[in-house]
Amino acid sequence: MKLTAIHVTPVAAFDASQFIDYANPLFDTVKLKEVPNDSYLTSLNKYSGITCEDLPNSEPLKNFIVDCAKEFFTGLGGDVDDYDFQVAGLWLNEMASGTYHSLHNHWAHTFSGNFYVRMPTNTGGINFKTPLILINKFKMKVKEYTVFNSETTTMNPLAGELLMWESHIAHEVPPSTYDGVRRGIGFDVDLTEKNT
Numbered sequence: 001m002k003l004t005a006i007h008v009t010p011v012a013a014f015d016a017s018q019f020i021d022y023a024n025p026l027f028d029t030v031k032l033k034e035v036p037n038d039s040y041l042t043s044l045n046k047y048s049g050i051t052c053e054d055l056p057n058s059e060p061l062k063n064f065i066v067d068c069a070k071e072f073f074t075g076l077g078g079d080v081d082d083y084d085f086q087v088a089g090l091w092l093n094e095m096a097s098g099t100y101h102s103l104h105n106h107w108a109h110t111f112s113g114n115f116y117v118r119m120p121t122n123t124g125g126i127n128f129k130t131p132l133i134l135i136n137k138f139k140m141k142v143k144e145y146t147v148f149n150s151e152t153t154t155m156n157p158l159a160g161e162l163l164m165w166e167s168h169i170a171h172e173v174p175p176s177t178y179d180g181v182r183r184g185i186g187f188d189v190d191l192t193e194k195n196t
């Protein structure tokens with residue numbers, strides 16, 4: 001028998017470590033909001049709000065994200081000359097030990113992702129869920145998880161890594177216990193077809 005994986009979901013990883021020294025001080029200078037305790041979506045403790053404008057001197061990072069998006073799009077088989085690429089949102093997240101970010105997607109955008117600025121030892125990763133979980137399908141008991149039966153894929157990025165995925169992909173950050181504060185910069189990228 002031969003099994004073939006169909007409808008594969010890509011997640012792209014990039015080395016963005018050159019932006020760590022830019023990003024870390026932002027968490028001390030940009031005013032972060034306290035997240036209400038009754039938020040159903042997240043218990044992350046601080047959040048900048050989804051806006052690029054609050055981040056000073058963010059052009060180099062935004063340009064880098066656009067370059068990553070173009071590389072990702074090329075890898076998917078697209079032609080970057082057919083589209084305009086724009087960073088639609090860029091925001092800071094701080095997560096204390098034990099906090100979580102519930103399953104969600106960024107459906108209004110094309111690509112989304114996170115730049116991992118500080119990842120304390122034992123910080124958990126990020127879980128991605130297959131869109132196929134929305135289908136009312138047969139739930140099998142699994143002896144061994146493989147690409148053919150797994151609904152969740154966990155990635156464990158290190159500080160300095162930037163992950164990017166298609167915005168409709170559901171993702172979550174489960175709680176974990178660690179010392180210090182986890183920091184990341186989330187982002188959305190929009191692709192607009194050029195009028196040629």
Ligand SMILES: [Fe+2]
Pocket residue numbers: 104105106171186
């Ligand atoms: Fe997200």
